[in-house]
Every structure is written in structure tokens, then in C-alpha cells.
Amino acid sequence: MFEAYSSMVTQAAISIRLARSADASDVAAVHDAAWREAYWGIIPGRELERMVQRRGPDWWSRVIARGGRIAVLEFDDKVRGYASYGRNRLAVSPYRGEIFELYLAPEFQGLGFGRRLFDAARRDLIGHRMGGLIVWSLADNSRAVGFYRHLGGIKVREMEERFGGEVRQRFAFGWS
Template sequence: MSTSTIEIRRARPQDAQALAEAHDEAWRAAYRGLIPGIELERLINRRGPTWWETAVRRGSRISLIMFGDMVAGYANYGRNRAKSLPYAGEVYELYLKPEFQGLGFGRRLFGHARRDLTGNGLASTVVWALSDNDHATGFYRALGGRAVARSSETFGTQVLDKVAFAWAG
């Protein structure tokens, strides 16, 4: 009987291919039917291995959740980009491959990202999700996130609403 371990670690340049694959699978599952098909393809295709390798080399905070030697998902986080919101840190992205959703991996990865942000002086946290993405909005509410702002984002000719969830420091 073999046992696989679950670990969370910082992404390394050699993880770029696996990150691109996780991004592709997670985005297709999360946004198919929400973001228009041609726009979704464009967004996925611009995040290939070279993009991820560059992001890691430039020091982006990207953490991977590993199941054995497989990348199950990732979180990308740092300073809050929305200066109008009074939160220090932001989780820019948190995605899991579909087969790892609903197993507690996302909760563990989000907790890791928040602890890392707090350890770097960014204790309060915000994250944005598309309002119609019930899976994401339900996930952040279950983690205690409070809806604090609304905005919109344009994908091609379609405007989609998004909501910011926040956690105090």
C-alpha cells in the first residue's frame, strides 16, 4: 500500500509546466459557461509555462499544494491591488484541479496563503470572485469571508459582476 503526502510549498521555476497545466484545467472547470469561450481560451493561453516561469523568477508569491509529486493547485497572493479597499493583503488567485476540489485542499491552501501574508505584515485579506461563480463565492463564505465590495470585469463584449470577500487581520 502506498501513501501520498500533501504538502504546500513555494513554486519554483521548474514547476512552470505543471502550473500551466493546473491553471488550464482549473480555469476550464471554473469558468466554462461564465466567461465567453473565445475569451476564456485567450486568458488560458496567455498563461503558458513561460508566463509562470517568469512570474516565479520575478518573485511572485505563488504557493503550490502538492499531492505526492503532483501539483493539485496553486495560490498567487501579495499586497492588495485595490487601494479603495482597506485590506493589506490579497489572494489574487486560488485554483485547484477539479479532481482535488471538495477534499479540503482549497481550505488548506487558503489558510497557508493567509498565514504567509500575515507573516509579511499583510494581516487583513481580500479576494475577488465572479458573482455568478457559485462554487467560489460559496467557498469564500464558508471560510468566513464577508462580502465588502462589488465591481465588474469585461470579457470581450460581456460584462460580469464580481464581489470582494474580506477577512480582518
């Protein structure tokens, strides 16, 4: 049911497909770079480092092997972004699906690739009867908040999350 799609951009193919075990190192590298870029100055340094380090290639390999839904975006035959998604983790919610994470390598942000990755994950969720979805974002991550609003997300919930000794607001954006 997962629909891959390709297009040509400056002579390089863009494709989106489900992750394979061989992608674990590339997904870990994107995660590392994207998290450091997105959360530096938002999540306390020591806590951010701990969070990045625990998601290395072995962690991603286990998630992929267990059948976790992870779509990867390839540009010029290299993984440049990923989205992990599945059933909404909140038991009581009108939104059946959730995109847990959507990240691109920093140099590939702002080029329309995030929208493509979001759309592919959303289609896959709908194909698995998980229509209506949410995505959580830290309120201080203005780039992500703007991105999800630009895609038509409506803020449907707020929560607090603790990072070390500091508390940050999180927003849930919803799509019907």
C-alpha cells in the same frame, strides 16, 4: 516565514510550499484545467480561451522568477493546486493582502485542499505584514462564492468586469 505542512491522506503526502521555477509547467496545467472547469459558460468561450492560453509555462516561469508569491499544493509529489498572492492591488482599502488566484485541479476540488492552500497563503501574508485580505470572485462562479463564504469571507465590495462584449459582476470577500 512560509510554513509548509504535511499530512497523510490515503498514504500520499500533502505539502504546501512556495513555487520554484521547475513548477511553471505544472502550475500552467492546473491553471488551464481549473479555469476551463470554473469559467466554462460564465466567461464567453473565445475570451476564456484567450485568457487560458496567455498563462502558459513561460508566463508562470517569469512570475516565479520575479519573486511573485505563489504557493503550490503537492499531492503524491505532483502539483495539484496553487495560490498567487501579495499586496492588495487596491490603493485605498483596509485589507493589506490579497489572494489573486487560488485554483485546484478539478479532480482535487471539494477535498479540503483549497482550505489548506488558503490558510497557508493567509499565514504567509500575515507573516509579511499584510494581515487582512481580500479575494475577488466572479459572482456567477457559485462554487467559488460558496467556498469563500464557507471560509468566513464577508462580501465587502462589488465591481463589474468586461469579458469581450459581456459584463460580469465580481465580488470581493474580506477577512480581518
